[in-house]
Amino acid sequence: MTNKFVHDFSGKTVVLTGAGGVLVSKFAEAFALAGANVALLDLNGEAAQARADEINALDIEGKAIAVVCNVLDVESIKAAKETVDAEFGGTDVLVNGAGGNNARATTDNEYHELDLPEETKTFFDLDQSGVEFVFNLNFLGTLLPTQIFAKDMIGREGANIINVSSMNAFTPLTKIPAYSGAKAAISNFTQWLAVHFAHVGIRANAIAPGFLVSNQNIDLMFEADHKTLKPRGEKIINGTPMGRFGEPEELLGGLLFLADDKAASFVNGVVLPIDGGFAAYAGV
Numbered sequence: 001m002t003n004k005f006v007h008d009f010s011g012k013t014v015v016l017t018g019a020g021g022v023l024v025s026k027f028a029e030a031f032a033l034a035g036a037n038v039a040l041l042d043l044n045g046e047a048a049q050a051r052a053d054e055i056n057a058l059d060i061e062g063k064a065i066a067v068v069c070n071v072l073d074v075e076s077i078k079a080a081k082e083t084v085d086a087e088f089g090g091t092d093v094l095v096n097g098a099g100g101n102n103a104r105a106t107t108d109n110e111y112h113e114l115d116l117p118e119e120t121k122t123f124f125d126l127d128q129s130g131v132e133f134v135f136n137l138n139f140l141g142t143l144l145p146t147q148i149f150a151k152d153m154i155g156r157e158g159a160n161i162i163n164v165s166s167m168n169a170f171t172p173l174t175k176i177p178a179y180s181g182a183k184a185a186i187s188n189f190t191q192w193l194a195v196h197f198a199h200v201g202i203r204a205n206a207i208a209p210g211f212l213v214s215n216q217n218i219d220l221m222f223e224a225d226h227k228t229l230k231p232r233g234e235k236i237i238n239g240t241p242m243g244r245f246g247e248p249e250e251l252l253g254g255l256l257f258l259a260d261d262k263a264a265s266f267v268n269g270v271v272l273p274i275d276g277g278f279a280a281y282a283g284v
């Protein structure tokens, strides 16, 4: 037993989906800096390769590979797993990071009103295929890679799964019913996995990032100059007791803690908010 935790993932393989993106590429770098070999899976192979090249340029122990993978296509995930197995000899930690919202599943208005302008895209105009896209990407896109990777993680010491939930899983955000529901499903599924795999040594936890500025949301938070807050950005800041957006780096401590079997060996089925207090604040 020790109370000095230095996250050391030497000899471990961490597979991350959505790793060509803003947040998960940072996660991959953090694991590599902590000694892990990392496989950056993404539908966008170029983005994943660019991020893997950046990691490999760091002159560190952990090595990075980029693998094209569609988390909604079982054959594509199986092929990605074969590549990871051949390069790194199996998976110890799976980070299900691919996810996001879609404009076709987003309303223009926060509240339904009787006198909305004609052109408003209301709840009644939401597109079924947009809602399906969001549920599939977030929920199925977490379930399918888990099915394919977790089977061979059984029996590997310290194996665990990290899912990426969101603030909207605790309390839905206005305008984005599908994304909120899909992330709530991810939190729920994280608990399900934690129970299901408890007898075979795989832990499952999630992080729930608060509001960070990224490609996905910058235009929702800021005007075109990307400096002036839009009303929604202002509301978020007012709803965050710490009074600011988070930085992607601020997710890394929680992420590494949950994934590190020396630090979190008895932590299973939690959804860790990393949010400046947003989820704790009733607004009064």
Ligand code: NAD
Binding pocket: 017, 018, 019, 020, 021, 022, 023, 024, 041, 042, 043, 044, 047, 069, 070, 071, 072, 096, 097, 098, 099, 100, 101, 137, 141, 164, 165, 166, 167, 208, 209, 210, 211, 212, 213, 214, 215, 216, 217
């Ligand atoms: P991002 O858009 O920068 O990255 C998402 C990545 O997923 C992209 O590289 C994209 O190519 C990839 N992707 C999309 N569809 C895919 C598919 N079918 N198969 C494989 N890869 C696919 O997003 P981000 O901000 O880095 O978000 C990462 C995760 O964090 C997501 O699950 C998101 O919902 C979640 N999240 C983000 C925030 C935030 O503030 N940015 C907050 C809470 C949760």
